[in-house]
Amino acid sequence: MARRKKKALDLAAIEVLPRHVAIIMDGNGRWARQRGLPRVAGHRAGAENLRRIINACVEFGVQILTIYAFSTENWDRPESEISGLMKIFTRALDQELDELHDQGVCLHHLGDLNGIDPTLQDKVRRGIEKTKDNNRLILNVAFNYGGRAEILHAVQQILADGIAPEMLTEELFSSYLFTCGLPDPDLVIRTSGELRISNFLIWQAAYAELFATPTYWPDFGREELYDALLEYSHRERRFGALPEST
Ligand code: IPE
Ligand code: IPE
Ligand code: MG
Numbered sequence: 001m002a003r004r005k006k007k008a009l010d011l012a013a014i015e016v017l018p019r020h021v022a023i024i025m026d027g028n029g030r031w032a033r034q035r036g037l038p039r040v041a042g043h044r045a046g047a048e049n050l051r052r053i054i055n056a057c058v059e060f061g062v063q064i065l066t067i068y069a070f071s072t073e074n075w076d077r078p079e080s081e082i083s084g085l086m087k088i089f090t091r092a093l094d095q096e097l098d099e100l101h102d103q104g105v106c107l108h109h110l111g112d113l114n115g116i117d118p119t120l121q122d123k124v125r126r127g128i129e130k131t132k133d134n135n136r137l138i139l140n141v142a143f144n145y146g147g148r149a150e151i152l153h154a155v156q157q158i159l160a161d162g163i164a165p166e167m168l169t170e171e172l173f174s175s176y177l178f179t180c181g182l183p184d185p186d187l188v189i190r191t192s193g194e195l196r197i198s199n200f201l202i203w204q205a206a207y208a209e210l211f212a213t214p215t216y217w218p219d220f221g222r223e224e225l226y227d228a229l230l231e232y233s234h235r236e237r238r239f240g241a242l243p244e245s246t
Helices: 030-035 039-060 072-076 079-103 116-131 148-160 170-174 224-232
Strands: 020-024 063-071 105-110 139-143 187-190 209-211
Touching: 030 039, 039 063, 039 079, 039 139, 039 224, 063 072, 063 079, 072 079, 079 105, 079 116, 079 139, 105 116, 139 148, 148 170, 187 224, 209 224
Parallel strands: 020 063, 020 187, 063 139, 105 139, 187 209
Antiparallel strands: none
16 A cells, blocks of 8 residues: 655744653544444554654654553453553564664653563563663653552652651652653643543643643544644743743
């Protein structure tokens, strides 16, 4: 099949590019249902779409992409869906790791690796090790991730390290999160029309700009990502202060 030609996009029009984009990749199930397919087919289409969005982030010059792949609450789904998702993650790592590496993608994991299948744990660890010196795009995969669990984990580590209360600053606290050393997300995108944060980066996204679209994740393509970046570049971020023109 002939590959559809990529539409030319005016990248110079994006005056302020977000350094860190985070995406709640939602709507796989409804995408499948709309087509009379099982939910897992939606997850498969979602994984394929992730490939396209990673390519687009590299093309557009985004430095950090964080994706919400599996939440601590997603364990409440039926066993068959969970095992389907785990297979998709495993296969995606098997099939894509070399290409991601060649592209200069540095893989990070946010969340708790314990509690997932040891084979998959091992693949994730090897992927992180293999790509650790790459610097074109940092790809944070939030997998078995929850914002509350992350904060709780940080507090436990801080207590275990014997940090005195008066020593604890926002900066030090941030260094105990899975995103240690990375800037906060500038833009959080949620697909599928839901308007909630669903336990995603609840500390780090305190001042992120939000972009919500009704598009289901498997259909959220390069051009819509471009639209989100363009919209971001027109936002005025005030961080609680007054606009510059005041
Ligand atoms: C997002 O799609 C993928 C995961 C949560 C793993 P959903 O599976 O939540 O799709 P909907 O929201 O049911 O359509
Ligand atoms: C958020 O989507 C989690 C991921 C995209 C991995 P959900 O579909 O799990 O969120 P809720 O349940 O609609 O809030
Ligand atoms: Mg959902």
